[in-house]
Amino acid sequence: MRPIPPQTPPADTERYPDATPNPVKRTADQPVSTFSIDVDTAAYANVRRFIDQGQRPPKDAVRVEELLNYFDYGYAQPTSQARPFAVTTAIAASPWSPQGGQAGRQIVHIGLQGYELPAGEQRPLNLTFLVDVSGSMGSADKLDLAKQAMNLAIDRLRPQDTLAVTYYAEGAGTTLQPTPGTQKLKMRCAVASLRAAGGTAGATGMTNAYDQAQASFARDKVNRILMFTDGDFNVGVTDNKRLEDYVADKRATGIYLSVYGFGRGNYQDARMQAIAQAGNGTAAYVDDLNEARRLFGPMFDRGAFPIADDVKIQVEFNPARVAEWRLIGYETRLLNEEDFANDRIDAGEVGSGASVTALYEITPVGGPTQVPERRYPDNRIGVGGGDPNGEIGFIQVRYKQPGESRSELIQQPLTNRASAPVSAQPPEATRWAIAVAAFGQKLRDDPWMASDYGWDQILEQAQGARGEDPYGERAEFVQMIRAARDLPPRATP
Template sequence: MSSDPDITRLPASPPPPPDARDAAVQQALLRFDRKSAATAQGISTDIRLIERTAASLRPSRERPVMKRTRYLLAASLACLVAGSGAYLHLMRSPQVAQFAPPVEQKLASNEAARVEPTVQAKKESESQAQPQTQIPTATPAAKPNPEAAARSAAAAPPPATPHVEDRILSRVAPQAPAATDRVQGFMPGTSSPYSARSRGDYRTDDGFNRASPPAFAQQMAPAESLPDHTQRERVPGLAEPAGRDKFANAPENAFQIARDAPVSTFSIDVDTASYAFVRAQLNRNVLPPAASVRTEELINYFPYDYEAPASPDEPFRANVAVFPNPWAEGRKLIRIGIKGYALQQTNRPRANLVFLIDTSGSMQPLNRLPLVKQSLAMLVTQLQPEDRIAIVTYAGNAGTALEPTSVSEKAKILATIDRLEAGGSTAGAEGIRRAYALAEQNFDANGVNRVILATDGDFNVGITNKDELKGFVERQREKGIFLSVLGVGAGNYNDALAQALAQNGNGVAAYIDTINEARKVLVEEASSTLFPIGKDVKIQVEFNPAAVAEYRLIGYETRRLNRDDFTNDKVDAGDVGSGQTVTALYDIVPVGGPRTVDDLRYGARAAASGAPSPAEYAFVKIRYKLPRSDRSVVISTPVDRGSESARFEEAPLDARFATGVAAFGEILRGGKHTGQFGYDDVLRIASAARGDDPYAYRAEFLQLVRAAKTASAMQPLRP
């Protein structure tokens, strides 16, 4: 071995040539190819080793992953379906209009705080919202500048994020139909409300174009301000209010001692609103409130076959009957019936009618404005070509939907009615003023001038005081313009106002709860509803103290008059229409019968029961005026023994049926004077006295009595 110093003295090895490495590699590859030419590379199996190893590991790693993926996809799909269903349910719910705006407003404020646009962005968005009226001038073409475009793109504000309210309303509100003319209130001959809004204006409840409201007012509008067909789709789901009805009634009449107060005076009542309201409640399986039951209106709902007068010069004829009281042994009933003269269709006067229609938001449900529209359309078909109709609508404001138009243009009138829609508050007083102005403008001295008000009575804008409205209607009545009321709805129905307006307007008050009731009032009884044959009709009955110890008028609590009002032609009373019937029942205690009021110790004693019975029980006087006269006429008839039936079953058929109806009304009011008389007794009497029933009104009454037996005392709470 050489030592280190020897190594350092060895000469340095020469550097290898540049291609020596490549040559060595080539030689090694050639030797490898020659050596392994006869042997195949790899393994003899079909699968590589790494794949064989991975195959045994794949089930334990990939299968759980696939299962978890499937579970996640299924859960996501279920959440999507459930969320969509819940969203649609909430948006169709009646509460969404009440609770959605505040929530949307809060979300919108949070979003606005999160993304605050710059001043430049606000200006640009406002400029985009305004209609472009300037025509841009042509500019010479210039080369595109990439750097300038990049700078402008960087300086441009981000696109405005839509408000939350807009996103929600865009999902709820369907697209506007291609052609629609339905608006709140109405204005004929105008374009769609959607096109009006796109121009920057909108239509109010009274049908007039107003300036467009602020943007925030449009965004925060409740769901009820959506397009009209959306309202119609959601009407069936709207829950009506409950417990806010107002009724015109008074405590039941008490027994009067004939010796102390022998005279009874009252105005006739031909209204039928109470019966229809009672029917509507019983059809809901709920007993009506006692205050809603006016027994005389239940009795007078049905036509009776009384003897008719022969001439319009004496338009009334009285029919009287006396028979035993079926619910109180020893007492008797006196039936007073009146039938008016029936005008011939060719002889009836012309009609100048103004339909005053409530189109406020409370009239949206199907049993309100939609039913009113059907009812008035049926009435139009009963009028003559020479009659005239005008239409006034009122909501937040009042508007004239149709100027006075001849019924010969029936298609135009019906189209106007069909276009009415509901929405807004209720300015009823303003609508009444406008309707009377139109009626006075087209006053027909030889015809019937009448305003027909269709409403739920929920006046909440303008004059809402009942006495003020009554005074206005009374003054118009003196001019020869009368008022009738068609009431609709339940839950907030103002029966008290409807009765006050109709009574002071020399008209009738009807309640329309079904299309069949509309047909009865406005088609089958159109002549009696529209054309009076006698006005200010009063009845005064003087009882004979020698034959009658006590008496009680059944019903008519809101129609009682003072004794001296009978001869005072300035005192208003009810009207009777063409062919109409009026019925009144008195419950009397004959002398010697079971008293309800004891005699006074120091007062005069009643006649002894052994004294001979006088020939007359009472004397009936009827005072009325002809439609164009201011002087009253009196007709009279005695109630004597000749009109008495010894047994109830021998009484006239109509008298027995009216007795059953009266008993039903008294039971609904609490049965203070009917004792143990019940619904089964009513059914027994009314079924036996049903008689001729061409329109099945009496058959329907029997069904209502059966419904009352199982009806609930109060309306059930909504879930």
């Protein structure tokens, strides 16, 4: 028997959105930070996949906000859907600053907790599965895993819910018309019949899925398409902008779209992020069955039942207290200051019980600034106006109730008196968020971390903030830090 020659691995065609780390900004020049919230967690599972394979993830695959938002921080809960968010804040010394403590840089931790809908307030679901069954999906970590995820979602359906199952390859089709949640066996048979072969007419499949969603559409339902794909649309319309426009137009009719990514080698993260954002949906990556169980088990309600649309956060820093600031992560979600009050500007959706975490690194006035001093005195950083012992900043959250066109506003001062020392032992939630942010920045080789703040310091930070860990997610993260520490350096092009 002739020996089988070694196989050449397929070319890596994975694509990620450009995400240059946010710069440090001088408060006197740019006091306002505005961004769309992001509850996606795709980057966390994808980073885990790379590390499990013994590889450093591409820098742009590491979206720090999606690592942060993977975890539950136990934020205070809002009490009513009429005001669906509660805001939690904390301030701590920046552990990677050359000078920690009061004289050094600090971390501002902002947590936004969404209202958790009781079962009686959850609207009926009108779901449509849109399944990529092209040849590129024909492996155990793609279509086979997607089928397991779909069956987990079917387990969650109630009698008042409906499900349709559609697919696309060279063309598009429907294996299940909208069917009530009482007929789970029929749903499972439709999923089991899916086979991978042929090209990838993603746009054709999308129009067919929207037709099925429209067939069972009602204003008092949650009308949502769940797309299962590796994102590789290689037949038909492939221009991101045109697909985004189509999905955005359908979003305006009340049908939202979420994307679940699978596989490796040709994973098209950039395309999937663009489509999910246009569809007012979430983007997640499923690297194994445990992640499928998480997304379609305890986390299912967060992706299925919206509590607010077009959620934006704006933070205005007080130049009397803050010389410089930078937002850690959210590079692909930044908005202009004037976009905040413009209800025509799209932003992120938040589901039942979901939370959003954001970290800023700030330099107090008199601290070790990173932007070089200017030549002319009138252009230099001054103390500025306002009460130096009062607010560090002002937080605003703007959101729309689901289906509404006019936004509502939540406002809250960010306070910490200048004479009060920064806590050496901030809340556990803040310490854990700092560890996760440090991990993400280290993987990306962000330029703002001190060179002597390494993996061992990140590991120590995480170990000291694990707290209660009922699902073992924090323990798994600690193991990821250890594994990342031992990875070979990233190859230079």
